Amino acid sequence: MIASRVLAAAVTGILLLAGCSDSPSPNGDEAAEPTSGGTLVVAIDSDPGTLNPAITTSGATHTASELMFNGLVSYTPGQEPQPELAESWDVEEDGALYRFHLRKGVTWHDGEPFTSGDVKFTFEELLFELHSRTKASVGAAIESITTPDEDTVEFRFREPYAPLLRQLDVTEAPILPEHVYGGVDPLENPANNEPVGTGPFKLQRYTPSAEVRLVANRDYFREGMPKLDKVVMRIIPEPANQVIALESGEVDWLFGVPGPDLERLQDSGKYDFLQTAVNPGGANCIMTVSFNLERPMFQDVRVRRALSTALDAQQFLDRVLFGQGKVATAPISSGIPVGHADNLDGMPVFDRAAAETLLDEAGWVRDGGGVRKAEGVEGVKDGTRLAFDFLHFPGFASYGQLLKAQLDAVGADVKLVPLEPPVFVETVFTSRKFDTNIISYCNGADPEIGVKRMYVSSNIGPIPFSNSSAYDNREVDRLFDEARATVDDDERMALYRTLQEQLVEDLPYFWLVETESTRVFTTKCQGFSGSGHFAETASCST
Amino acid sequence: MNREYLFRRLAQLVPTVAAILLASFFLLHLAPGDPVLALAGENGDAAYYAAMRERFGLDRPLGSQLGTYVGNVLRGDLGNSYVQGRPVADLITERLPATLLLTGSALVISSLAGVAMGIFSARRSGRWPDFTMNAAALAVYAAPVFLVGQLAILLVALRTGWFPVQGMSSADSEASGARHALDVAHHLALPALTLASQETAVVSRLTRVGVVDELDRDYVRTARAKGVGERGVLYRHALRRPLLPVVTVLGGRAGHLLSGAVLVEVVFGWPGLGRLLVTAIQTRDAPVVLGIFLLVAIMVVVANFVTDLLYSWLDPRIRYA
Numbered sequence: 001m002i003a004s005r006v007l008a009a010a011v012t013g014i015l016l017l018a019g020c021s022d023s024p025s026p027n028g029d030e031a032a033e034p035t036s037g038g039t040l041v042v043a044i045d046s047d048p049g050t051l052n053p054a055i056t057t058s059g060a061t062h063t064a065s066e067l068m069f070n071g072l073v074s075y076t077p078g079q080e081p082q083p084e085l086a087e088s089w090d091v092e093e094d095g096a097l098y099r100f101h102l103r104k105g106v107t108w109h110d111g112e113p114f115t116s117g118d119v120k121f122t123f124e125e126l127l128f129e130l131h132s133r134t135k136a137s138v139g140a141a142i143e144s145i146t147t148p149d150e151d152t153v154e155f156r157f158r159e160p161y162a163p164l165l166r167q168l169d170v171t172e173a174p175i176l177p178e179h180v181y182g183g184v185d186p187l188e189n190p191a192n193n194e195p196v197g198t199g200p201f202k203l204q205r206y207t208p209s210a211e212v213r214l215v216a217n218r219d220y221f222r223e224g225m226p227k228l229d230k231v232v233m234r235i236i237p238e239p240a241n242q243v244i245a246l247e248s249g250e251v252d253w254l255f256g257v258p259g260p261d262l263e264r265l266q267d268s269g270k271y272d273f274l275q276t277a278v279n280p281g282g283a284n285c286i287m288t289v290s291f292n293l294e295r296p297m298f299q300d301v302r303v304r305r306a307l308s309t310a311l312d313a314q315q316f317l318d319r320v321l322f323g324q325g326k327v328a329t330a331p332i333s334s335g336i337p338v339g340h341a342d343n344l345d346g347m348p349v350f351d352r353a354a355a356e357t358l359l360d361e362a363g364w365v366r367d368g369g370g371v372r373k374a375e376g377v378e379g380v381k382d383g384t385r386l387a388f389d390f391l392h393f394p395g396f397a398s399y400g401q402l403l404k405a406q407l408d409a410v411g412a413d414v415k416l417v418p419l420e421p422p423v424f425v426e427t428v429f430t431s432r433k434f435d436t437n438i439i440s441y442c443n444g445a446d447p448e449i450g451v452k453r454m455y456v457s458s459n460i461g462p463i464p465f466s467n468s469s470a471y472d473n474r475e476v477d478r479l480f481d482e483a484r485a486t487v488d489d490d491e492r493m494a495l496y497r498t499l500q501e502q503l504v505e506d507l508p509y510f511w512l513v514e515t516e517s518t519r520v521f522t523t524k525c526q527g528f529s530g531s532g533h534f535a536e537t538a539s540c541s542t
Numbered sequence: 543m544n545r546e547y548l549f550r551r552l553a554q555l556v557p558t559v560a561a562i563l564l565a566s567f568f569l570l571h572l573a574p575g576d577p578v579l580a581l582a583g584e585n586g587d588a589a590y591y592a593a594m595r596e597r598f599g600l601d602r603p604l605g606s607q608l609g610t611y612v613g614n615v616l617r618g619d620l621g622n623s624y625v626q627g628r629p630v631a632d633l634i635t636e637r638l639p640a641t642l643l644l645t646g647s648a649l650v651i652s653s654l655a656g657v658a659m660g661i662f663s664a665r666r667s668g669r670w671p672d673f674t675m676n677a678a679a680l681a682v683y684a685a686p687v688f689l690v691g692q693l694a695i696l697l698v699a700l701r702t703g704w705f706p707v708q709g710m711s712s713a714d715s716e717a718s719g720a721r722h723a724l725d726v727a728h729h730l731a732l733p734a735l736t737l738a739s740q741e742t743a744v745v746s747r748l749t750r751v752g753v754v755d756e757l758d759r760d761y762v763r764t765a766r767a768k769g770v771g772e773r774g775v776l777y778r779h780a781l782r783r784p785l786l787p788v789v790t791v792l793g794g795r796a797g798h799l800l801s802g803a804v805l806v807e808v809v810f811g812w813p814g815l816g817r818l819l820v821t822a823i824q825t826r827d828a829p830v831v832l833g834i835f836l837l838v839a840i841m842v843v844v845a846n847f848v849t850d851l852l853y854s855w856l857d858p859r860i861r862y863a
Contacts (some may be wrong), residue, residue, distance in 0.1 A: 041713040049623070049626035049628075050626050056581050059583070130581075132590045136589075136590060187622075208813065209640075209818060211713065234709055235813070237817065237820075238808065241809065241810075241811065244708075247700070248700060250709075420824070421579070422574060422824075422826050450585065453585065464579050464582065
């Protein structure tokens with residue numbers, strides 16, 4: 001009896017505890033008119049660890065910290081640079097010299113004034129040392145950064161450098177105060193977890209593994225912004241649990257939602273949606289199939305073209321992405337106006353019969369209805385089956401399954417090999433033990449950031465997410481170099497079109513689908529944007 | 543128990559922990575993957591990788607890295623996280639209280655509930671409540687803890703709205719003191735019950751079998767014949783011996799609960815060591831992984847040691863030589 005009582009007491013005690021505190025109220029019953037103020041609760045999928053966006057490109061850190069910082073510029077929805085910490089700029093010497101006139105009267109969260117010295121310090125001591133993207137691009141091309149006065153900063157390049165204005169937002173180049181971050185090892189600075197920026201929100205408290213709480217910066221340089229009083233970022237690792245937290249009213253905003261849940265949330269009428277090409281891993285990402293060109297099987301472009309033509313990208317969009325994205329129509333993402341080329345001749349389009357014919361022509365013939373075998377293929381022993389492996393992250397398993405089914409229909413035997421990201425990277429880029437793979441290559445805001453690395457011959461080697469196919473075409477290398485030094489947008493676009501025509505002819509990769517993320521938020525909150533400062537203009541009714 | 547035995551057991555703890563640490567070090571460093579990847583993202587170049595490897599000492603031979611690491615650990619320095627740049631000791635101490643709260647609660651719940659359910663079953667041995675209890679215990683024991691957690695969220699938290707589904711406190715709460723404690727207890731209930739579920743099943747089965755055996759013995763019959771009430775028979779006589787194996791498995795259960803906590807913390811967004819460990823393994827953040835392994839190894843080894851001591855204290859017939 002006593003034992004029964006103990007059990008009853010334990011359960012009752014827990015239930016009492018449950019009853020004592022306020023349970024979260026379900027939301028979305030009525031869509032109140034958003035007003036200024038309020039608290040936005042956001043779900044993020046991993047612990048940022050550090051809140052210094054200048055020393056890492058980690059998506060977790062950037063998501064959690066960008067609201068506290070600014071770049072020299074930000075971007076319009078059309079990807080055009082607009083003033084942020086820089087009020088205006090001059091481009092001189094054909095693009096070898098950029099002079100930025102900084103916004104006056106801006107203060108850091110601790111009240112100190114923002115100056116050109118902070119910009120020079122951030123680039124030289126932080127970004128060029130530790131921000132892998134900016135170090136590899138701007139850092140490799142820069143000659144000097146000078147500060148003629150407190151409100152002016154000049155970037156001088158060794159030769160004309162066109163992409164700079166697309167690499168200066170809060171994601172690529174957040175600006176940090178020298179008086180807080182200077183003179184200390186940047187990786188071990190305590191300020192990394194107590195950040196001081198100029199952004200619309202200030203840190204209230206960071207509880208590792210649990211949450212990041214931000215409060216409005218009432219001295220923000222943009223009049224009337226931010227509207228929200230607080231932003232609370234809750235760390236919820238599992239996407240399914242993020243959806244549950246949204247539905248139970250514990251969070252207001254999700255950065256993404258699994259495809260199968262999307263339709264249900266859309267049908268419920270309780271949420272609003274924002275489609276954006278900015279994914280957690282980067283912007284303008286294309287799911288790309290790599291052919292390992294070091295393998296004899298893939299050295300004939302007809303085989304690569306046949307396999308690409310056998311893939312029905314629309315099915316991938318519908319069945320894997322649940323419509324969150326678009327079919328890729330060129331090697332460079334449609335989200336990059338200065339790089340994307342429309343209507344390229346020779347871009348593979350799904351046609352199973354044409355794929356079969358091409359494989360026949362290339363010497364891979366069907367023996368009955370089964371897997372094709374080699375007959376007179378150069379470098380391949382006669383009778384070799386058209387069988388190859390396909391490496392993918394475990395999270396991309398559904399791409400693998402659909403690809404296997406579609407290629408099976410044209411007589412190719414695909415072996416799916418799911419590998420955790422660190423193992424995938426080592427297998428593909430270091431040991432190069434693979435035939436084909438799929439990678440989400442994020443193109444970024446400019447081809448110089450995330451496109452060039454996939455193609456230039458100097459980038460074949462052990463560096464992660466570099467030239468996975470081992471594509472080597474010196475004409476393509478030259479075109480990338482020329483485009484980088486061409487400041488005029490029209491001339492630059494013409495170069496990228498020529499380049500993409502060559503890529504489509506050579507098909508070292510197949511560009512399957514451009515992925516987009518769907519931001520989901522409760523109807524009581526409005527005014528969001530897709531960029532790093534997604535909540536700068538938002539408000540929530542209470 | 544003599545003093546020599548005590549010292550001998552204590553001395554065994556050191557090589558055990560050292561062996562665990564060594565094995566972990568080699569497994570971690572020989573596994574494919576590069577911690578710089580987590581820092582570089584998609585766009586690092588060769589110069590960046592070389593600079594970071596040099597910074598972390600990853601360009602040195604493995605033996606030399608091990609020497610440095612062991613030297614630092616002996617001085618009490620667990621090193622800095624590659625990814626977060628902060629001392630591993632800080633990262634662990636920030637999250638340890640949450641994990642101890644979760645596993646401690648689960649240990650208490652499973653011990654109390656398991657014994658209670660075992661007695662309940664034993665007293666109805668061979669009848670339908672006993673069969674139901676047995677079947678339920680077996681089902682819970684067979685179910686992976688992450689499945690129990692997901693079911694708890696879907697069937698209990700979402701359906702009833704009584705429990706929050708994520709985290710350790712409410713996002714909109716700035717409460718402190720008693721209100722904060724209640725808020726944490728509210729968030730703790732479901733993860734702790736989930737983590738306790740399997741252990742409760744084990745304890746209830748052990749208790750039930752022991753009590754049923756005991757109730758059949760002569761001394762119990764004698765006690766009953768002497769007019770001792772059923773409650774007295776059970777709690778004063780029959781329960782003592784069945785509790786021994788329950789205590790014995792305590793040490794093992796502590797380790798089991800810690801490993802279960804990793805999954806429960808991920809499912810419920812509980813900000814403890816388990817989630818830190820999962821992230822550190824994914825990013826190959828060796829100092830963090832090794833730091834947690836070291837701590838868990840020490841905790842489990844010490845828990846087993848304490849269990850041994852407790853066992854001989856509970857049953858004076860047991861003597862260690």
